[in-house]
Amino acid sequence: MRIPFMSGSQEYVARDLTLDDTPAMAELHAGAFARPWSDxxxxxxxxxxxxxxYAVRPVASKGKPPIQGFVLARLAAGEAEILTIVVARANRRAGLGRMLMDAVMRHLYTERADALFLEVDESNTAAIGLYRRLGFRDVGRREGxxxxxxGRKSSALVMRSDLR
Ligand SMILES: CC(C)(COP(=O)(O)OP(=O)(O)OC[C@H]1O[C@@H](n2cnc3c(N)ncnc32)[C@H](O)[C@@H]1OP(=O)(O)O)[C@@H](O)C(=O)NCCC(=O)NCCS
Known part of the structure; x- marks a missing residue:
């Protein structure tokens, strides 16, 4: 799948993640989370x-710029979960996170999945803002x-989006 996307005057394109992306994924992830996942x-x-x-990168006249965000999800037995989603700091608030989530949801509709779940740190206002905007609702909370x-602990919100 290849999904074009405009943010202001910058053109981006998202496409399926491949094994070639894993070093860039690990780098983006390390820049965003306390417990980075390795390549x-x-x-x-x-x-x-x-x-x-899916991974998203800017479209450039020359060369292939590095990916600026990605989302990783799992679908099994009709239920899906977001494993992780990251957008590079310099590219946040440009619609890339929403575009990546839309790509996941579009795929899940075509697969006739029932629901999409995720866990998010309850202090993560940016991510919670994104998920609420997409219609996710709170269905649970995991303390600490x-x-x-x-070493500080924080709780996770469990959120769900009904897909049909
Ligand atoms: C969460 C994250 C992926 C959002 O990506 P993004 O590309 O900046 O998000 P978008 O620009 O698509 O934002 C879509 C909507 O989400 C909400 N949102 C995004 N960032 C927000 C913020 N800092 N504060 C409040 N709401 C926010 C808004 O409703 C926004 O729409 P708007 O810009 O029209 O108001 C990004 O902040 C990120 O990578 N964070 C670090 C990693 C992370 O926390 N991942 C989630 C783990 S569960």
Missing amino acids: EEFEALLVQDTVFG YYSAKD
Whole structure:
């Protein structure tokens, strides 16, 4: 799948993740989370039949610019989950996160999935803003689920979007 997207005057394109993307995925992930996932961990996920996702990069007249965001999801037995989603800091608030989530949801509609779940740190206002905007609702809370680098704990919200 190849999905073109405009943000202001910048053109972007999203396409299916491949194993070639795992170093860039690990780098983006490390820039956003206290417990980074390694290149190998991403590889181990991507080779699974149930796992899929998309990467987005700017369209340039020359060369192939690095990916600026990606989403990784899993679909099994009609239920899907977002494993992770990251947009590079310099490209946030330009619609890329929403576009990646839309790509996942579009795929899930074609697969006739029932629901999409995710877990998010309850202090992560940006991600919660994105998910609420997409119609996700809270269905649970996991107390002390995440640990920050300084050892502080925070809880996870479990959110769900009904797909049919
Ligand atoms: C969450 C994340 C992926 C959002 O990506 P993004 O490309 O910046 O999001 P978008 O520009 O598509 O935003 C879509 C909507 O989400 C909401 N949103 C995004 N960032 C927000 C913020 N900082 N504060 C409040 N709402 C926000 C808004 O409703 C926004 O729409 P608007 O810009 O028209 O108001 C990005 O902030 C990120 O990579 N964060 C670090 C990793 C992370 O926390 N991932 C989620 C783990 S569960």
